[in-house]
Amino acid sequence: MTTNMELFVKYCIVVCVLQVCQTVAQQTQEDTQTERCTNCCNGIPGIPGIPGSAGLPGSIGQKGDNGEPGLAGLPGEKGTMGEQGTKGSTGEPGLAGLPGEKGTMGEQGTKGSTGEPGLAGLPGEKGAMGEQGMKGSTGKPGPKGSRGDAGPAGQIGVKGEQGTKGDMGSTGGQGVQGQKAEKGQRGQVQHQPRVAFSVGRTSPIDRVSSNMVVIYDKVHSNIGNGYNTDSGKFTCPVRGSYIFMTTALRQTSSYSVHVCVMKNTLQLTCAYETSGRAASNSVIIDAEQGDEIWVRLLSGHALHSNNRDYTTFTGYLLFSNTD
Secondary structure, three states, rough: HHHHHHHHHHHHHHHHHHHHHHHHHHHHHHHHHHHHHHHHOOOOOOOOOOOOOOOOOOOOOOOOOOOOOOOOOOOOOOOOOOOOOOOOOOOOOOOOOOOOOOOOOOOOOOOOOOOOOOOOOOOOOOOOOOOOOOOOOOOOOOOOOOOOOOOOOOOOOOOOOOOOOOOOOOOOOOOOOOOOOOOOOOOOOOOOOEEEOOOOOOOOEEEOOOOOOOOOOEEEEEEEEOOOOOOOOEOOOOOOEEEEEEEEOOOOOOEEEEEEEEOOOOEEHHHHEEOOEEEEEEEEEEEEOOOEEEEOOOOOOOOOHHHHHHEEEEEEEEEEEOO
């Protein structure tokens, strides 16, 4: 109802506006036609009056023709779901669908009843020989047969492992005393060579830049003449076991002393001192006839000695070996 009233009011306003416009147009035309005369007969036109108030609404006009359909409005909001309709009648069967994927294997069904025996089939081809069966259980022993002829002697078997040691037997009786042996011949006393030496040095050696032989110039003993004062080396006169000893005194607190006992070119043992005063060492070796034993002062070291023989070299033969 409210919507129809609003449309009616709008319609009346439009009609009034059209009538006013038509009246203004007619007045303008009449003014144009009389303007020529007015310019010469009448005075200057007055100012237009104020438009009157709107008239009362007219009576409701007849219903107009239906207008053309308006443009489609925007879609409204989604309505609430309606009640479920009644079930329709069953339609005609559709076309067969594509076969579906293979389903998972179902559970095993119950065992069916035994069918009737079938007809005997044709004999099949001979099958391949099967695998050898498991060894059967040992049967009962048969009756003892008669003894056969002796076979040829077999090969000697592999020697078995040694058995465990048996218990100790009881102590046997005392044996008969043997006869007294004859006295043997008197043995010969083997001659033991005498070899020994002891030497000392009477002067110091300053710090050396390379290894050098220490020469001992003072000889205390030289039994067997094995030590050479020119070379500073002792030459073993016989094959045997020897003992050698050496002592060396450090020269100053600036340099340490480091000496080694040598056999030919082989280093046997060394004596080293860096904080105390003297260093010493000894060694027992097996030597061949002609081996040279001597003392080496190592590079970068020094030693001290004087006529009191603080630096010495000693050795002697323990026993010879002539076998």
